[in-house]
Amino acid sequence: MTKKLGFIFFAALCVVIGLYPLMYFISDSKLGILNSKSDLLLNNGLWNIGFYAHISLGGLALLIGWTQFNKALRTKNINLHRNLGKVYLISVLFSGFAGLYIAYFATGGIIASLGFSFLAIIWLYTTIRAFLEIKNRSISKHQKYMTYSYAACFAAVTLRIWLPILTAVLQDFITAYRIVAWLCWIPNMLIAYVIVKQQKFNRS
Numbered sequence: 001m002t003k004k005l006g007f008i009f010f011a012a013l014c015v016v017i018g019l020y021p022l023m024y025f026i027s028d029s030k031l032g033i034l035n036s037k038s039d040l041l042l043n044n045g046l047w048n049i050g051f052y053a054h055i056s057l058g059g060l061a062l063l064i065g066w067t068q069f070n071k072a073l074r075t076k077n078i079n080l081h082r083n084l085g086k087v088y089l090i091s092v093l094f095s096g097f098a099g100l101y102i103a104y105f106a107t108g109g110i111i112a113s114l115g116f117s118f119l120a121i122i123w124l125y126t127t128i129r130a131f132l133e134i135k136n137r138s139i140s141k142h143q144k145y146m147t148y149s150y151a152a153c154f155a156a157v158t159l160r161i162w163l164p165i166l167t168a169v170l171q172d173f174i175t176a177y178r179i180v181a182w183l184c185w186i187p188n189m190l191i192a193y194v195i196v197k198q199q200k201f202n203r204s
């Protein structure tokens with residue numbers, strides 16, 4: 001029961017934050033991070049393509065990814081699992097490379113840029129590796145890399161939990177943002193490591 005409630009809570013967070021990028025498309029006024037950007041950057045065509053590709057496909061990856069970890073959904077319809085997996089892979093490829101590009105212009109300078117860049121590289125690497133493993137029919141390695149991939153993707157959720165807390169504590173948005181560019185993913189990867197070890201232990 002606790003496990004089920006935990007999964008529902010996890011799924012709800014993924015859906016809410018997965019839908020959040022829509023706000024950038026429907027809002028008439030300048031939203032969120034756009035307020036911290038210079039007019040020069042906001043008028044840069046390549047950055048705009050990168051930004052909107054990143055947020056829309058990142059949102060899609062987050063929105064569908066959690067369903068893939070539900071055993072009942074997976075075993076009931078393996079074709080759906082495969083098709084959603086392909087959509088997730090393509091979304092991560094576009095959103096990840098776009099994320100790596102826009103990381104260069106991140107608010108907070110080099111510290112934030114490096115934090116987001118490492119996250120993008122880990123997200124891309126673990127997702128591509130998970131895909132290659134399933135192509136080789138290695139199910140346990142596919143599961144392992146997908147656990148790391150989605151832990152990276154889930155940084156979009158943890159960032160939006162940590163940021164208001166740190167901003168309130170430090171009373172300084174830029175410092176909080178620099179810390180959060182790292183804090184949003186490092187604990188996630190440690191938790192993924194524990195989950196992967198547990199899965200291995202349960203199998204043996």
Ligand code: HEM
Binds near residue numbers: 017059099105123155
């Ligand atoms: C996991 C790898 C990810 C990386 C490396 C990454 C990187 C970035 C970067 C560098 C920015 C711009 C920050 C700035 O200019 O200061 C950004 C903004 C944004 N990202 Fe991601 N991101 C990732 C995942 C996601 C996902 C899965 C979503 C889905 C919701 C997402 C949604 C957004 C949104 C909505 C913004 C605009 C800022 C805001 O409103 O909070 N990102 N991301």
